[in-house]
Amino acid sequence: MDALIKLLRQDASLSPSTMAAMLCRSEAEIREEISQLEAAGILLGFRAVVNEDKLGREMVRAVIEVRITPERGGGFDKLAERISRYDEVRSCHLMSGGYDLLVEVEGSNLREVAAFVSEKLSTIQGVLSTATHFVLRAYKEQGVLMKREVAEERLSVTP
Numbered sequence: 001m002d003a004l005i006k007l008l009r010q011d012a013s014l015s016p017s018t019m020a021a022m023l024c025r026s027e028a029e030i031r032e033e034i035s036q037l038e039a040a041g042i043l044l045g046f047r048a049v050v051n052e053d054k055l056g057r058e059m060v061r062a063v064i065e066v067r068i069t070p071e072r073g074g075g076f077d078k079l080a081e082r083i084s085r086y087d088e089v090r091s092c093h094l095m096s097g098g099y100d101l102l103v104e105v106e107g108s109n110l111r112e113v114a115a116f117v118s119e120k121l122s123t124i125q126g127v128l129s130t131a132t133h134f135v136l137r138a139y140k141e142q143g144v145l146m147k148r149e150v151a152e153e154r155l156s157v158t159p
Contacts, residue, residue, distance in 0.1 A: 004033055005042075009143070012046040049144045061090070061106050061135040062113050064121065065099035067128040076100060079126050088116045099131070110134070 003023055007014065016034070020027040037043040052059045071078050076094055080101055084092040091104040103121070107113040113132070122130050138146050 001033060001037070004030065005037070008034075008043070008046075013048075047142075049142050051146055052138075053146075058108060059106060060108065060110055060113050061104065061138075062117075063133050063135065064103045064105060064117060065131040065133075066101040066103055066121070067130075068100045069126045069128060071126060079124065082124065083121065086116070086120060088113070088120075 007019055016030045017027045020030045068079050070076050080092055088105045090106050093102045095102050105113055105116055117130055117132055
């Protein structure tokens with residue numbers, strides 16, 4: 001099972017027959033194991049890693065450090081789940097250190113992200129403070145290097 005999960009993490013677009021050949025197993029075994037992983041809630045979905053710059057679409061991403069007061073009877077979980085339900089939120093993680101949650105959000109422009117933080121996130125009861133950091137460029141996304149075309153520099157030849 002671990003070998004299959006490792007392979008799916010590297011490239012989930014591989015066909016079951018290709019994975020079976022790589023793992024020296026039958027295609028039926030691979031399909032069954034994937035079904036079991038999905039049924040158990042281990043595999044939650046398959047996503048493509050997209051280089052937004054190449055699409056020419058303007059997309060603004062930000063990571064937000066959020067300090068919260070844990071709720072009685074729910075701790076951090078209730079607030080984290082509530083924040084995670086917003087469409088703008090791409091990911092939400094409980095952290096150790098100087099803040100409680102690390103929230104990654106996405107919007108079509110800076111104003112949209114700022115409005116989310118000021119009108120939705122910071123107004124939630126239990127949110128003590130936020131610190132927003134805008135992502136300027138992604139170099140690696142979900143383990144994949146975001147390759148950029150770099151003009152080859154040549155040294156000038158002088159006689």
